[in-house]
Amino acid sequence: MKKILVINGHPNVEALGSELARVYTNSAKEAGYDVKLMNIADLKFDPILHKGYLKIQELEPDLIQAQKEILWAEHIVIAFPMWWGTVPALLKGFLDRTLLPGFAFKYHKTDPFWDRLLKGRTGRIIFTTDAPWWYNWIINRDPAIRMMKTTVMEFCGIKPVSVTQFDSVKNRKPEEIKKFLRKAQELGIKGK
Numbered sequence: 001m002k003k004i005l006v007i008n009g010h011p012n013v014e015a016l017g018s019e020l021a022r023v024y025t026n027s028a029k030e031a032g033y034d035v036k037l038m039n040i041a042d043l044k045f046d047p048i049l050h051k052g053y054l055k056i057q058e059l060e061p062d063l064i065q066a067q068k069e070i071l072w073a074e075h076i077v078i079a080f081p082m083w084w085g086t087v088p089a090l091l092k093g094f095l096d097r098t099l100l101p102g103f104a105f106k107y108h109k110t111d112p113f114w115d116r117l118l119k120g121r122t123g124r125i126i127f128t129t130d131a132p133w134w135y136n137w138i139i140n141r142d143p144a145i146r147m148m149k150t151t152v153m154e155f156c157g158i159k160p161v162s163v164t165q166f167d168s169v170k171n172r173k174p175e176e177i178k179k180f181l182r183k184a185q186e187l188g189i190k191g192k
Contacts, residue, residue: 004035005073009080009091020184022078027188047093082129085143104156116157123161130170
């Protein structure tokens, strides 16, 4: 049975992005997968990495549990809204504090490369944006996708990483939002 961790990176657990994460989770459970949903908004932790990696601050119990669940998972889904071209500050703080050297990656001492310590896992990014997809792609050059897919998940060894973008959400009609939710449901059923 495939083990799936869904990380909801939206600070508002009642927002569309959070609903997409819940729909994915519930559909995957109904399809028979072993699924856990983590709402970052419910975790208690300091999102600031005060000393960078010069001195790693002690992890709060919620972050210790988050690391255990990341190691448990075979497939990691991260859902978030794109704000200012990237992820919300709370999700960024979670990544900074959780995906630490020695846990998610390990730099080599004698060259500029690193070991990807989360190899063997696959991933998916599900995100919402008010901008149309073509604007994010042509004008902004997909910063949220490049950041989360390439410089976070693949950097740590999670590969392949698929992307599902729900765009122009502020202008969507209720029936279009229902299509978004059906898409999240389909992804959950397939465990992708």
